[in-house]
Amino acid sequence: MPPTVEVFEPADYSLEELAFMREHLRETPNVALHGKLPSGVNPVAIKRALGRFSELHELAEVKQVPWAGYEPIEDAIDRFIAFQEKCMEGQASGEPRHPSQQTWDSMGNMSKGGIGSDASEKVRSELLPDGSRRTFTVPLVAVAKKSRMWGIKVPGQTTPDAITFNPNGTYECSICKKAVSSFDLAKGTRARNKARSDARTHCAKAKTELQRHRAIMNVPVE
Numbered sequence: 178m179p180p181t182v183e184v185f186e187p188a189d190y191s192l193e194e195l196a197f198m199r200e201h202l203r204e205t206p207n208v209a210l211h212g213k214l215p216s217g218v219n220p221v222a223i224k225r226a227l228g229r230f231s232e233l234h235e236l237a238e239v240k241q242v243p244w245a246g247y248e249p250i251e252d253a254i255d256r257f258i259a260f261q262e263k264c265m266e267g268q269a270s271g272e273p274r275h276p277s278q279q280t281w282d283s284m285g286n287m288s289k290g291g292i293g294s295d296a297s298e299k300v301r302s303e304l305l306p307d308g309s310r311r312t313f314t315v316p317l318v319a320v321a322k323k324s325r326m327w328g329i330k331v332p333g334q335t336t337p338d339a340i341t342f343n344p345n346g347t348y349e350c351s352i353c354k355k356a357v358s359s360f361d362l363a364k365g366t367r368a369r370n371k372a373r374s375d376a377r378t379h380c381a382k383a384k385t386e387l388q389r390h391r392a393i394m395n396v397p398v399e
């Protein structure tokens with residue numbers, strides 16, 4: 178089984194195959210490959226590409242599964258063929274055969290395999306007159322982002338918000354910037370616990386900065 182075609186790369190096919198594919202793009206392989214094939218057209222390659230396109234097309238029609246559609250493929254084929262023709266013309270006048278594998282420096286000197294240039298085995302992009310590149314690659318299906326099964330790790334509490342204890346017997350809310358409960362230091366633990374609990378209640382019932390108050394509600398305070 179050949180791998181499923183998930184991106185369409187014109188450079189994977191001969192110019193004869195691309196011309197043939199362009200002509201029979203909306204046909205199933207069964208129909209397209211019926212009869213005698215032009216020379217230079219490998220039926221296996223055509224079957225693989227057209228088979229995948231018609232699968233995706235069918236899924237889109239019947240199940241509304243999105244895919245790239247035929248138009249971007251046609252466009253990529255047209256641009257690829259045109260670019261190849263231009264390259265061949267250029268080669269006849271002494272230009273490199275595969276200009277997209279080259280980069281040019283500011284002086285106009287050419288070198289092969291620079292940053293952004295195509296790898297030597299494939300022509301993946303066309304060079305535009307202004308020197309920019311435009312890819313021929315057509316992603317056939319949108320790559321869905323994987324959802325995380327167990328959720329994202331939440332970093333520890335980093336909020337600067339807090340209920341803090343002041344030695345004068347008050348609990349201060351840093352969000353409201355004021356004392357929200359107090360107790361008589363002489364009355365000991367019970368009074369202190371009550372004041373602490375009042376501070377938590379302040380957070381629970383806060384009318385402003387709800388999220389921030391809730392975040393510190395259960396953080397132990399002194």
Ligand SMILES: [Zn+2]
Nearest residue numbers: 350352353383
């Ligand atoms: Zn507060």
